[in-house]
Amino acid sequence: xxxxxxxxxxxxxxxxxxxxxxxxxxxxxxxxxxxxxxxxxxxxxxxxxxxxxxxxxxxxxxxxxxxxxxxxxxxxxxxxxxxxxxxxxxxxxxxxxxxxxxxxxxxxxxxxxxxxxxxxxxxxxxxxxxxxxxxxxxxxxxxxxxxxxxxxxxxxxxxxxxxxxxxxxxxxxxxxxxxxxxxxxxxxxxxxxxxxxxxxxxxxxxxxxxxxxxxxxxxxxxxxxxxxxxxxxxxxxxxxxxxxxxxxxxxxxxxxxxxxxxxxxxxxxxxxxxxxxxxxxxxxxxxxxxxxxxxxxxxxxxxxxxxxxxxxxxxxxxxxxxxxxxxxxxxxxxxxxxxxxxxxxxxxxxxxxxxxxxxxxxxxxxxxxxxxxxxxxxxxxxxxxxxxxxxxxxxxxxxxxxxxxxxxxxxxxxxxxxxxxxxxxxxxxxxx
Amino acid sequence: xxxxxxxxxxxxxxxxxxxxxxxxxxxxxxxxxxxxxxxxxxxxxxxxxxxxxxxxxxxxxxxxxxxxxxxxxxxxxxxxxxxxxxxxxxxxxxxxxxxxxxxxxxxxxxxxxxxxxxxxxxxxxxxxxxxxxxxxxxxxxxxxxxxxxxxxxxxxxxxxxxxxxxxxxxxxxxxxxxxxxxxxxxxxxxxxxxxxxxxxxxxxxxxxxxxxxxxxxxxxxxxxxxxxx
Numbered sequence: 001x002x003x004x005x006x007x008x009x010x011x012x013x014x015x016x017x018x019x020x021x022x023x024x025x026x027x028x029x030x031x032x033x034x035x036x037x038x039x040x041x042x043x044x045x046x047x048x049x050x051x052x053x054x055x056x057x058x059x060x061x062x063x064x065x066x067x068x069x070x071x072x073x074x075x076x077x078x079x080x081x082x083x084x085x086x087x088x089x090x091x092x093x094x095x096x097x098x099x100x101x102x103x104x105x106x107x108x109x110x111x112x113x114x115x116x117x118x119x120x121x122x123x124x125x126x127x128x129x130x131x132x133x134x135x136x137x138x139x140x141x142x143x144x145x146x147x148x149x150x151x152x153x154x155x156x157x158x159x160x161x162x163x164x165x166x167x168x169x170x171x172x173x174x175x176x177x178x179x180x181x182x183x184x185x186x187x188x189x190x191x192x193x194x195x196x197x198x199x200x201x202x203x204x205x206x207x208x209x210x211x212x213x214x215x216x217x218x219x220x221x222x223x224x225x226x227x228x229x230x231x232x233x234x235x236x237x238x239x240x241x242x243x244x245x246x247x248x249x250x251x252x253x254x255x256x257x258x259x260x261x262x263x264x265x266x267x268x269x270x271x272x273x274x275x276x277x278x279x280x281x282x283x284x285x286x287x288x289x290x291x292x293x294x295x296x297x298x299x300x301x302x303x304x305x306x307x308x309x310x311x312x313x314x315x316x317x318x319x320x321x322x323x324x325x326x327x328x329x330x331x332x333x334x335x336x337x338x339x340x341x342x343x344x345x346x347x348x349x350x351x352x353x354x355x356x357x358x359x360x361x362x363x364x365x366x367x368x369x370x371x372x373x374x375x376x377x378x379x380x381x382x383x384x385x386x387x388x389x390x391x392x393x394x395x396x397x398x399x400x401x402x403x404x405x406x407x408x409x410x411x412x413x414x415x416x417x418x419x420x421x422x423x424x425x426x427x428x429x430x431x432x
Numbered sequence: 433x434x435x436x437x438x439x440x441x442x443x444x445x446x447x448x449x450x451x452x453x454x455x456x457x458x459x460x461x462x463x464x465x466x467x468x469x470x471x472x473x474x475x476x477x478x479x480x481x482x483x484x485x486x487x488x489x490x491x492x493x494x495x496x497x498x499x500x501x502x503x504x505x506x507x508x509x510x511x512x513x514x515x516x517x518x519x520x521x522x523x524x525x526x527x528x529x530x531x532x533x534x535x536x537x538x539x540x541x542x543x544x545x546x547x548x549x550x551x552x553x554x555x556x557x558x559x560x561x562x563x564x565x566x567x568x569x570x571x572x573x574x575x576x577x578x579x580x581x582x583x584x585x586x587x588x589x590x591x592x593x594x595x596x597x598x599x600x601x602x603x604x605x606x607x608x609x610x611x612x613x614x615x616x617x618x619x620x621x622x623x624x625x626x627x628x629x630x631x632x633x634x635x636x637x638x639x640x641x642x643x644x645x646x647x648x649x650x651x652x653x654x655x656x657x658x659x660x661x
Contacts, residue, residue: 224512224533224534225443225534227534228444228533228534228535229443229534231536232447232534232536235536235537238648263617266532266617267616269516270516270616274516278517279516282517294585294586294612297584297585297586298586298612298622298626299620299622301625301626301629302620302621302622302625305621305625305628306620324613325613325615328612328613329614329615332614332616332618336618336619336620340620
């Protein structure tokens, strides 16, 4: 823009100047033809006439003899130079007070007989026009700047609002709500295109998740009837077998096995259901301190009977929004892991700490701990760090813990307790 | 005990009917929700077993409808395995207890008997006496042979639930739900451990036991016939 303006400024200046030059040349030509037509008198009259018509001291006309005496005109005597030049105001002005002292004059002179005649015009107009140009440019620049700033603010506000909407929707998606449709895919720009692609991805993900859930439901559904039948037949056989009969113990064992199968199904289906996020609708305020206190009372004798020690680090009452039943299962699972996966004589600690915005509850032990590699994989379904599978359990306990934590938007962390393992769950606190 | 079984799965129907009839109950069966509601407006039962999934009208609707009409017959709700919300929905609709399919008969019978007993009491008493054991639910005190027994909160709750169902069997699952609020099967022996603690305080110091293990079923609080009362 500045370049365009500079070019304009220069072109207009040049144009005006050439106009000035041709006007002065025309006046001089007029003088010359008057001299040829009417001689000295004609020349004198026309110079005088021109000079009298000048109002704003923006033009000079002068007729002088060779010795420099002014015969006619509105300027002081100037050196008789043939051709054109530029003279300052003080060099041409008959009276210094008339006209603008800053002006310069474009002057052309010629010899007509023994007389010197000159015509000149002030470049004041050129200056003024160039001034106007600069001012105009300034105003235009200011207006353009203000307008583009305003437009920028408006656009970025609008974009910010869009991004905010997209972000809010994506956060809900990240929290597990795959039914979200991110707004703004109808906009015909890059952002709209990206949003459209994200929506497609989320939809595909939902279809995959739904079908995974459907498959596990179908499997459990198809298997639970034969499982029920098996269970009832075993129960009937067990009841029918006489006490002390050789077959009674194997039947009791078989019955126990069907219960284990049922437990795995139950856990799988439960995790799928928790992951669907539907339970969030049933959230209520839950006091974590009271919940942990109850669990301590429940598991302390269990730990003692298993030759472990269970300690409680009590915290002040702190409310979170959640599903009490699932939270109970979460911490029960962690406590049972602590009791089952540590050597005899270990100490397991159930504790909590409350900050202004969060409640952190943890279960720690001083057992063997787990490797860094296991820590990454530990919440996967059926994962066991103990490859021999010597220790019982379904391998689903920590998957359920992870699912419940995620349902509550809680942060689940596994860390080295030096020695042992510390599992902590950090919830957002609800202030009433 | 007269039982109305609302269930369309014939296999389940036959096995439940066999198990209940063997115990002397009279079982009637209806296969869909709408017919069941019509039938219930004419006939009364001690207890109703309703499956959640039923043709025409669901088990949920049957219970809701019954309760709206002021019919307080106890209902045991049967839900599918893993139906985490089915149970809550069933209880919210007005069912009294639930059971997840597949289940064991001991579990079904224990729950039905607990339900029938529950409704025969007009309002829940706050005081229980079983032989020389006395429980005051309001003051949370327990005495046996006039000696005060010091119990922890969970132990008291366990004893109270057993006393409320005197002579009836409470399964592990029933105790886990009612005492601990556990709607899952723990890996450790939570029930056994607490029963053993409770026995050490309630039974061992005294001349005869009140807490009995019912093999293959659960626990029960009663005075054995060969013991003095």
